[in-house]
Amino acid sequence: MAKPVILTVDDDASVSSAISRDLTDRYGGDYRIIGVTSGAAALDVLARIALRAEPVALIVSDQRMPAMTGIELFAASRTHAADTKLLLLTAYADTEVAIQAINDIGLDYYLLKPWDPPQDRLYPIVDDLLDDWQAEHPEQTSDLRIVGNRWSERAHELKMFLTRNHVPYRWYDVERDQEGERLRGLADAGADDLPLVLVPSGQSLRAPTVVDLADALGLHTTARQPIYDVCIVGAGPAGLAAAVYAASEGLSTVVVEREAPGGQAGQSAAIENYLGFPRGLSGADLAQRALAQVSRFGAEMVLARSVTGLQVRGPVRAVLLGSEGEIEARSVIVASGVSYRRLDAPGTADLVGRGVFYGATAAEAAQTAGDAVFLVGAANSAGQAALNFARHATRVTLLVRGPSLDATMSRYLIARIEACENIEVRFRTEVAGATGDGHLESLTLRDRDTGGTEEVSATWLYVFIGAAPRTDWVGPGVLRDDHGFVITGPELTAADHGWTEPRAPYGLETSIPGVFAAGDVRLDSMKRVASAVGEGAMAIHLVHRYLATI
Numbered sequence: 001m002a003k004p005v006i007l008t009v010d011d012d013a014s015v016s017s018a019i020s021r022d023l024t025d026r027y028g029g030d031y032r033i034i035g036v037t038s039g040a041a042a043l044d045v046l047a048r049i050a051l052r053a054e055p056v057a058l059i060v061s062d063q064r065m066p067a068m069t070g071i072e073l074f075a076a077s078r079t080h081a082a083d084t085k086l087l088l089l090t091a092y093a094d095t096e097v098a099i100q101a102i103n104d105i106g107l108d109y110y111l112l113k114p115w116d117p118p119q120d121r122l123y124p125i126v127d128d129l130l131d132d133w134q135a136e137h138p139e140q141t142s143d144l145r146i147v148g149n150r151w152s153e154r155a156h157e158l159k160m161f162l163t164r165n166h167v168p169y170r171w172y173d174v175e176r177d178q179e180g181e182r183l184r185g186l187a188d189a190g191a192d193d194l195p196l197v198l199v200p201s202g203q204s205l206r207a208p209t210v211v212d213l214a215d216a217l218g219l220h221t222t223a224r225q226p227i228y229d230v231c232i233v234g235a236g237p238a239g240l241a242a243a244v245y246a247a248s249e250g251l252s253t254v255v256v257e258r259e260a261p262g263g264q265a266g267q268s269a270a271i272e273n274y275l276g277f278p279r280g281l282s283g284a285d286l287a288q289r290a291l292a293q294v295s296r297f298g299a300e301m302v303l304a305r306s307v308t309g310l311q312v313r314g315p316v317r318a319v320l321l322g323s324e325g326e327i328e329a330r331s332v333i334v335a336s337g338v339s340y341r342r343l344d345a346p347g348t349a350d351l352v353g354r355g356v357f358y359g360a361t362a363a364e365a366a367q368t369a370g371d372a373v374f375l376v377g378a379a380n381s382a383g384q385a386a387l388n389f390a391r392h393a394t395r396v397t398l399l400v401r402g403p404s405l406d407a408t409m410s411r412y413l414i415a416r417i418e419a420c421e422n423i424e425v426r427f428r429t430e431v432a433g434a435t436g437d438g439h440l441e442s443l444t445l446r447d448r449d450t451g452g453t454e455e456v457s458a459t460w461l462y463v464f465i466g467a468a469p470r471t472d473w474v475g476p477g478v479l480r481d482d483h484g485f486v487i488t489g490p491e492l493t494a495a496d497h498g499w500t501e502p503r504a505p506y507g508l509e510t511s512i513p514g515v516f517a518a519g520d521v522r523l524d525s526m527k528r529v530a531s532a533v534g535e536g537a538m539a540i541h542l543v544h545r546y547l548a549t550i
């Protein structure tokens, strides 16, 4: 496999060779560094590389060049290198232009020249950009291979699990890739053995569950201590923030996550309103950074396990893991978030995982290259997904029940959707049915004003509608509202909610003392990454106060 390319562009030959030299020193082993001195030469190189179907990971360009500026080059480069990371070298005077380019052309980063010393000013930025690129292009970097059918729900689950746990893999569709057929033959795998997972150790897993795969990869699926100070259920932003604060403050901490760290945020292609990241960052990137912090401070992660119940045993709280045992802790944080509601249109339930999907990771958009995609939803999550899919799919149709997006989606996303040529928004439209033999083949769309229906061919439907809390597992001891959101703090005492302790409940405490709730799962929470992170941190402050009372 050809090494991915890093292309550098600067009209000043000495700067051009300096940036190429610095990049070669650090990345030359894994990437092919090509240096040119004009935008036209860069486009020429990109066109030739595209013909050979070789990947381009990063373009680093000077802004001020005669004939074509760096930003003009980046805009033109999208034809040949749609997913390439873009790093602009600027002078201070061009800062505003660079910030504008973040919105206009998706510039990933701008760096003020000079970049000396590169160890401090260049490499950390390029490391981040290349890590993101690798995460988005696992097929270029991984030794883990999955062979399966693209309409298989199990294959979809495994791919989601790997992507969201930041484990790169290469995917081979048995029907489309000769290599997939060859690997299947070598492993002598029949139809029932698919998906077949070939792990780097040489082991081959036949139709494995997520837990089988996690175990084979050495990811922890069981807790190692008999009792913890705090057990956190859910590793979304709230749970991960709680874990970072708990472990860094010396509490023995375990986090149980049934799918993958990052929660809903892990599905976001670009979180643009989280403080400190002016360019925005993908949910996968945020989750990866948070996970690194969690493990640095020594919190334990238990992955691919679903919490099924909660018990009070005197001062101990037990979190039940179905047939997989239990974890005991002195306090518990419920951070299990919310998940998308299901469409109730006839036919959709049978096609889940085979063309009909709830949510999507950013990396998933690539598999729709060359196809048309339908999305359902009107909130920011649907808007971000539409823009992400539009980079790969021929056409994206966003189906919206209401008459406009104004009340539900941020203005900046609406503006970008309106400017995107291959996104169509159909208002007052809903999915009335889905059909397909083995996988999605057509949708029935209903006009909500006239009631008229229309049948359209469709292979991909991604659904991003309303949120329902994941709280069945907490049992009747934890009071919830009619929709299942957990009631906490002062609201417990405001009405007759059965709080019996002599002290008032702490701010995020539930009706069971020592059990706290943080993030989207909590009644009246703000449903944003920043608030979930804030509540996770605050929950730990309250856990300290609670532990001091027992």
Ligand SMILES: Cc1cc2nc3c(=O)[nH]c(=O)nc-3n(C[C@H](O)[C@H](O)[C@H](O)COP(=O)(O)OP(=O)(O)OC[C@H]3O[C@@H](n4cnc5c(N)ncnc54)[C@H](O)[C@@H]3O)c2cc1C
Residues within 6 Å of the ligand: 233, 234, 235, 236, 237, 238, 239, 256, 257, 258, 259, 260, 261, 262, 263, 264, 265, 266, 267, 268, 269, 270, 271, 272, 273, 274, 305, 306, 307, 308, 335, 336, 337, 338, 339, 359, 380, 381, 382, 384, 470, 473, 518, 519, 520, 521, 526, 527, 528, 529, 530, 532
């Ligand atoms: C596509 C998308 C884009 C978004 N974009 C933005 C944005 O740009 N800006 C913004 O501020 N917000 C955004 N949001 C909202 C934001 O992601 C959420 O508000 C935030 O993730 C809530 O965090 P949380 O930790 O409370 O819950 P969640 O993120 O829902 O995490 C809960 C976790 O708990 C796990 N879990 C649930 N039940 C169990 C169980 N029984 N056992 C074990 N684990 C369990 C789940 O698997 C999940 O990982 C977006 C959401 C989506 C879906």
